[in-house]
Amino acid sequence: MNTTLVQCTFESHAASILDIFNEAIVNSTALYDYKLRTGESMAGWFETKRVNRYPVIGLENEEGILLGFGSYGTFRAWPAYKYTIEHSLYVHKDFRGQGLGKILLRGLIEKAGENGFHAMVGGIDAQNAGSIALHKKFGFEHVGTLPQVGFKFGKWLDLAFYQLLLSTPACPNED
16 A cells, blocks of 8 residues: 655644544543544644644545554653653554554654654553554663553553653753
8 A cells, every 4th residue: 555654733633633532532441531533523623733833644545545644742741851751653544554544653653853852752552563563663661561550441540651852952951
């Protein structure tokens, strides 16, 4: 399958991203969320990404259909965490298992390096073997698990954290 990595925009991709988010909310523990997101929520989501200069990258097929997307954002709000980001990526249910997650994760790692971040953190449901395997392929290391911090589908969920350290930035500072 031929795919193109694109910078997602609200105008072109919000509806598709919303569909992918909502399918994950309803059918998986990829998002520890209960309620479907609304179209209105996507405007704020994209605005937060824009203001903070966080990328939203997507993979489109030849017909321009969004197959998956990834982004990152603030890890924690205090200044000393400014070189650390938390990322996420999602692939449309009809296109999983085709290597698209690799392309998206590689793209996020490249963007994080270009933007001078040092640590990428992924919070992954501890039972999500596919996502964990993907992250390990890229050198992410398990740095801890928070047991029973989520509750969804009538059971307690453990959240595992995976981290990748980058060689950037060249000159970190405390400004």
